[in-house]
Amino acid sequence: MNNLNAMPDTPSGAENLAATPAFSPLYQQIKGLILQSLQSGEWKPGESIPSEIELASRFRVSQGTVRKAIDELASGNLLVRRQGKGTYVATHAEQHVQYRFLKLAPDTGGLDSEGPAQREIVDCKRLRATADIARALALRSGDPVLQVRRVLSFAGAPTILEDLWLPGNPFKGLTAERLSVYHGPMYALFETEFGVRMVRAEEKIRAVLPDATQQDLLRVPLGTPLLSVERVAYTYNDTPMELRRGLYRTENHHYRNALS
Amino acid sequence: MNNLNAMPDTPSGAENLAATPAFSPLYQQIKGLILQSLQSGEWKPGESIPSEIELASRFRVSQGTVRKAIDELASGNLLVRRQGKGTYVATHAEQHVQYRFLKLAPDTGGLDSEGPAQREIVDCKRLRATADIARALALRSGDPVLQVRRVLSFAGAPTILEDLWLPGNPFKGLTAERLSVYHGPMYALFETEFGVRMVRAEEKIRAVLPDATQQDLLRVPLGTPLLSVERVAYTYNDTPMELRRGLYRTENHHYRNALS
DNA sequence: CAGTGGTCTAGACCACACT
DNA sequence: GTGTGGTCTAGACCACTGC
Numbered sequence: 001m002n003n004l005n006a007m008p009d010t011p012s013g014a015e016n017l018a019a020t021p022a023f024s025p026l027y028q029q030i031k032g033l034i035l036q037s038l039q040s041g042e043w044k045p046g047e048s049i050p051s052e053i054e055l056a057s058r059f060r061v062s063q064g065t066v067r068k069a070i071d072e073l074a075s076g077n078l079l080v081r082r083q084g085k086g087t088y089v090a091t092h093a094e095q096h097v098q099y100r101f102l103k104l105a106p107d108t109g110g111l112d113s114e115g116p117a118q119r120e121i122v123d124c125k126r127l128r129a130t131a132d133i134a135r136a137l138a139l140r141s142g143d144p145v146l147q148v149r150r151v152l153s154f155a156g157a158p159t160i161l162e163d164l165w166l167p168g169n170p171f172k173g174l175t176a177e178r179l180s181v182y183h184g185p186m187y188a189l190f191e192t193e194f195g196v197r198m199v200r201a202e203e204k205i206r207a208v209l210p211d212a213t214q215q216d217l218l219r220v221p222l223g224t225p226l227l228s229v230e231r232v233a234y235t236y237n238d239t240p241m242e243l244r245r246g247l248y249r250t251e252n253h254h255y256r257n258a259l260s
Numbered sequence: 261m262n263n264l265n266a267m268p269d270t271p272s273g274a275e276n277l278a279a280t281p282a283f284s285p286l287y288q289q290i291k292g293l294i295l296q297s298l299q300s301g302e303w304k305p306g307e308s309i310p311s312e313i314e315l316a317s318r319f320r321v322s323q324g325t326v327r328k329a330i331d332e333l334a335s336g337n338l339l340v341r342r343q344g345k346g347t348y349v350a351t352h353a354e355q356h357v358q359y360r361f362l363k364l365a366p367d368t369g370g371l372d373s374e375g376p377a378q379r380e381i382v383d384c385k386r387l388r389a390t391a392d393i394a395r396a397l398a399l400r401s402g403d404p405v406l407q408v409r410r411v412l413s414f415a416g417a418p419t420i421l422e423d424l425w426l427p428g429n430p431f432k433g434l435t436a437e438r439l440s441v442y443h444g445p446m447y448a449l450f451e452t453e454f455g456v457r458m459v460r461a462e463e464k465i466r467a468v469l470p471d472a473t474q475q476d477l478l479r480v481p482l483g484t485p486l487l488s489v490e491r492v493a494y495t496y497n498d499t500p501m502e503l504r505r506g507l508y509r510t511e512n513h514h515y516r517n518a519l520s
Numbered sequence: 521c522a523g524t525g526g527t528c529t530a531g532a533c534c535a536c537a538c539t
Numbered sequence: 540g541t542g543t544g545g546t547c548t549a550g551a552c553c554a555c556t557g558c
Contacts, residue, residue, distance in 0.1 A: 023554080025527055051543060062529045067544090075335070077520050083544050084536035101519050200520040206510035207467035207485035225467035225485035231519075250466035257517055259361050259491075260337050260460040283535080285546055311524060322548045327525085343525050344555035 030059055030069040038078065038089060039236045045091035045191045049079070052087075078199060092198065093188035101187070101201055101233070104160070104248055105256050114154040122217065123149040124176035126168060133165050136232055136243040144168030148179065151217055158218050159253060164244040170196055187233075196241055201233040205255065214247055227255060290319055290329040298338065298349060299496045305351035305451045309339070312347070338459060352458065353448035361447070361461055361493070364420065364508055365516050374414040382477065383409040384436035386428060393425050396492055396503040404428030408439065411477055418478050419513060424504040430456055447493075456501055461493040465515065474507055487515060 034049070043049045052070065056063040070087055073079045077100075080088045092100060098116075106114055126146055134141045145165050152160040166174070171194055182189045190196045206228040210220065220226070227248040235241050248255065294309070303309045312330065316323045330347055333339045337360075340348045352360060358376075366374055386406055394401045405425050412420040426434070431454055442449045450456045466488040470480065480486070487508040495501050508515065 025553095027527075053543090064530085065528060068527085070544095081544065082537090084538080084542085086543060103517075103519075200518070203517045203519065205465065205487065205515040205517065207487045207508075208510075209483075209485050223469075223483060225469050227465065227467045227487075248467075250468075255465040257363075257463045257465065258460070259363075259463065285534095287546075313524085324549085325547060328546085330525095341525065342556090344523080344557080346524060346556095 026061060027065045027068040027072075030055075030061060030066060031072055033059065034069060034073060035078075035236060041195060043089050045089050045197055046094065048086040048088050076200075091188065091191060092185045093191065099185055101198070101231070103255050103257060104253050106154070107252050107254060117160075118153040118156070119180075120151045120153070121148065121176045121180050122151060123147070124174075124179060129165075133243060137165065137167050137240050139167060146171050146174055148176075150179075154253075157249075157252075159249045161214055161217050161247045162244055163246075164242060166242055170194055170241065190241075196235055198233045198241065199235055201231050204230045206230075208247070210247060218247065218249060220249060224249070224251075226250070229255070286321060287325045287328040287332075290315075290321060290326060291332055293319060294329060294333060295338075295496060301455060303349050305349045305457055306354065308346040308348050336460075351448065351451060352445045353451065359445055361458070361491070363515050363517060364513050366414070367512050367514060377420075378413040378416070379440075380411045380413070381408065381436050381440050382411055383407070384434075384439060389425075393503060397425065397427050397500050399427060406431050406434055408436075410439075414513075417509075417512075419509045421474055421477050421507045422504055423506075424502060426502055430454055430501065456495055458493045458501065459495055461491050464490045466490075468507070470507060478507065478509060480509060484509070484511075486510070489515070 034055070037043055037049075049055070050058070052063050052066045055066045055070075059066065070079060070081070074081050074087070077090055080090050082088060124146070126144055128142045129137065129139050129145045131141045133139075133145060134143060137145070139145070145168050148162075148164050148166070150162050150164075151158050152162070171190075174194070178193075179186070179189070187198045190198065207225050208228040209223060210218065210226055214226075215222065215224070218226070227246075227250050229244075229246040229248060231242070231244040231246070232240050233242040233244070294315070297303055297309075309315070310318070312323050312326050315326045315330075319326065330339060330341070334341050334347070337350055340350050342348060384406070386404055388402045389397065389399050389405045391401050393399075393405060394403060397405070399405070405428050408422075408424050408426070410422050410424075411418050412422070431450075434454070438453075439446070439449070447458045450458065467485050468488040469483060470478065470486055474486075475482065475484070478486070487506075487510050489504075489506040489508060491502070491504040491506070492500050493502040493504070
């Protein structure tokens with residue numbers, strides 16, 4: 001049918017070294033097309049996408065092929081299937097697992113035995129990217145970025161101190177006020193207000209000792225070891241959109257991880 | 261065809277509370293049958309399982325149904341598909357990612373810029389399970405367990421101190437000598453010598469300060485914060501078969517994790 | 521070349537949610 | 540009942556591996 005695998009003219013540029021087989025199955029191409037519609041905002045977070053049959057006829061392929069494409073997107077947490085209802089664009093809001101990317105859990109009691117976290121914005125200002133911030137966000141040194149510092153508390157005890165950096169352009173208009181007023185996951189606000197959906201992230205974890213300021217903000221005694229969690233979060237197309245450096249108290253909590 | 265969904269007589273025991281719909285699709289049942297063959301050792305780690313067509317005729321279902329069952333097992337890292345060759349039972353040996361469950365990576369350089377880890381068995385003895393060890397391994401307090409302590413070094417620098425506990429029965433005959441001589445991942449040895457394949461694991465991570473002994477074994481200055489990684493590893497049927505408590509130095513390494 | 525997994529199709533039917 | 544995703548089948552063909 002509409003196989004796009006026709007080998008394009010092999011460009012004779014010097015960079016073209018690898019003999020790429022350049023075969024991709026139909027369902028991968030469909031996956032790409034669906035992804036484009038997600039990026040372009042044709043279907044927004046929380047909304048339903050067209051039915052499989054509808055997409056099949058739009059793309060001129062069988063329902064099974066669309067199914068396989070959607071299957072992969074769903075297993076990557078980009079889409080959510082709901083039997084009998086439809087397929088929906090995943091969102092950080094209204095997702096009963098409220099903090100999907102936060103892996104800190106209390107040692108005892110259920111996952112939300114502590115109720116919702118209290119948030120306090122400590123600081124929020126615009127500045128110019130240093131070299132390491134720029135590198136993480138795929139910007140240039142000196143580009144405008146937004147820096148936010150906040151403290152999360154559980155059951156009244158300050159537990160997480162986070163610094164985060166956002167590229168200035170996509171987040172024009174984000175203020176401390178807006179962050180303070182908003183109730184719900186920060187990533188949900190990013191979706192609704194700025195059209196930025198975080199899709200995946202990578203974390204690097206270390207054990208560190210806090211400096212004086214950090215120690216003070218977390219109200220922790222001198223020499224208390226803390227978990228340092230550095231996260232880079234990505235939107236569609238693997239564009240980095242946030243750098244976050246967190247310090248977690250782990251006397252009564254732990255970072256949980258499943259291996260398989 | 262051979263749908264096993266025939267509702268069995270609902271047992272009228274008092275425990276039978278939930279009105280379980282008790283419907284499971286054919287491919288899930290096939291998945292269960294394949295799992296049984298894996299557990300029973302009919303197909304051993306590293307070996308190939310019968311072809312899809314063969315399994316389809318054995319189970320009297322279509323190839324597509326077998327495919328879906330295998331797909332799920334493969335995405336759970338129990339099986340490995342190799343196009344043109346066959347489907348193989350996953351193994352911790354000869355798996356080019358040598359340490360599949362070790363998430364510690366050097367800060368700079370490639371993943372194996374340091375070459376293989378040096379292993380040193382510090383201690384290995386049989387003893388009786390304490391209450392917490394027993395709970396983690398689904399044993400009773402006082403049951404025999406094997407305790408191993410070892411140090412892993414990268415590029416000559418001691419980096420990981422691990423204590424691990426194994427249920428005494430399945431690991432009868434495991435000695436310090438055997439562990440010292442063996443080159444390769446410990447889980448590979450478990451497979452070949454004891455028929456125990458680790459399938460998945462859960463980790464709880466904290467920041468801690470080492471005690472005097474630990475500090476000494478890792479040759480680390482006083483007050484150095486370390487990553488505490490507690491792991492429970494499971495075989496088929498979610499039976500816990502290992503409790504491991506690791507201390508990681510993170511001055512030049514980090515625990516990496518991908519979120520999605 | 522034969523055998524394996526991988527893709528694609530078309531059609532039938534089931535389970536679930538809503539109206 | 541209608542429409543959605545979910546399961547199952549049967550058959551054709553493609554891509555990869557190794558003889």
